[in-house]
Amino acid sequence: MGIMGGNPVIYLDMVLAVNLVMDWLILWAVALCLRLPFSYMRITAGALIGALYAVALVLPSLGFLATFGIKILFSLVMIGVAFAWRSWQLYLRILGCFYLISFMAGGAVMGVAYLVKDAGAIATYNGVMALINFPAGWLLTGIGILVLISVIGASAYRKHFQKFQYSVPLTVCFEESTVAARALVDTGNHLRDPFSQSPVVIMEYGVLKPFLPAELNCVLQAAKGKGLEGLGNVLRGTPWETRIRMLPFHSLGNRQGLLPGLVADQVYVEVDDTTVCHRKVVIGIYQGLLSPDRQYQALLHPELLQTHVTTGKGVA
Structure with a gap:
C-alpha cells in the first residue's frame, strides 16, 4: 500500500506476492514445528488460497469477507488444503500452531514498523491492518522471524513433545x-x-x-x-x-x-x-x-x- 494525493493506493500484485510468501512460510513453519509430513505442492496451494483471500479483502465490494467468521473459515480451508487429514486432534493442533506462528510473525513485523518509522506507517483499510510503503526490509524481517520460530519450535518439539506424541x-x-x-x-x-x-x-x-x-x-x-x-x-x-x-x-x-x-x-x-x-x-x-x-x-x-x-x- 502506498499514498498518492492523500489517498491510499493498493498494488494488488504486491498484496498477492507478499501474502503468498508469508502464508507459505507460515504453513512450512507449522509443518517443521510439529514434524508433519508435507507436500510442497499442497503447502503452495494452501498459501495461494490465503493470498487470494488477502487480495479479496482489499477490494471495496468484498468488505464483508473481513468478518471474524469468514477469516476463521479461510484459515480452516488453508490448513485442510495444505496438510493431509489424519484426525481431529491433529487438525486442531495444526490450527493452534498456525495461529500462534501467524500472531508472532505479524506482531514482530508490526513492532519493527513502529520502531523504524512512526505509527502512521500502519493504517487500517476496509477493516484490515496494512503497512504503508512496505519496504523489502520488513518482509525480510518477517521471513527471518518465521525461520527462527521454525528452528526453535522444531528443537523444542524434539526435546519436550516428541515422546508424548509417539x-x-x-x-x-x-x-x-x-x-x-x-x-x-x-x-x-x-x-x-x-x-x-x-x-x-x-x-x-x-x-x-x-x-x-x-x-x-x-x-x-x-x-x-x-x-x-x-x-x-x-x-x-x-x-x-x-x-x-x-x-x-x-x-x-x-x-x-x-x-x-x-x-x-x-x-x-x-x-x-x-x-x-x-x-x-x-x-x-x-x-x-x-x-x-x-x-x-x-x-x-x-x-x-x-x-x-x-x-x-x-x-x-
Missing part, C-alpha cells in the same frame, strides 16, 4: 482384569516371543503388580530379575501357568538376560480416533522405571499400531 493409550486384559497405561512407541524395541515370533509389549512391574497373583509377586520381588528360570513351577496348577513366558533379551552389561512375560488375552491400542485390538500378546515385565518423569509406563512394538501383525508364521 506415546499412545494402552489397555491390557487378563481375564476380568484390565490394566491401563501410556505406552511409548519404541522403534528400537525388537523383542519378540520366541515361540510365536509375535512382537512383545514391555510394561513396568509397578503397573502390573496389583493385577498379578500373589505367588508371582512374591517370586518377582524376591528375584529382582535373577533366578527366574523356575517361575513356571511356582505357577503350576494355576490359571497363570499357560501364560508364563521367558523372553531372552540383550542389554548393555547383560548379554544373556531373561525377561519374564505373560500372555494377555487382549491388548487395545488407541491410534488417533481408532482402537486397534490384538489377541495373545506377550507382556514383558520390567522391574524398574521406563520413564523417570512418568510420561509412559510401557514400550510398544511399532508393529502393534497396525491392524495385522507380522510373525514368523505369517500374518497374525
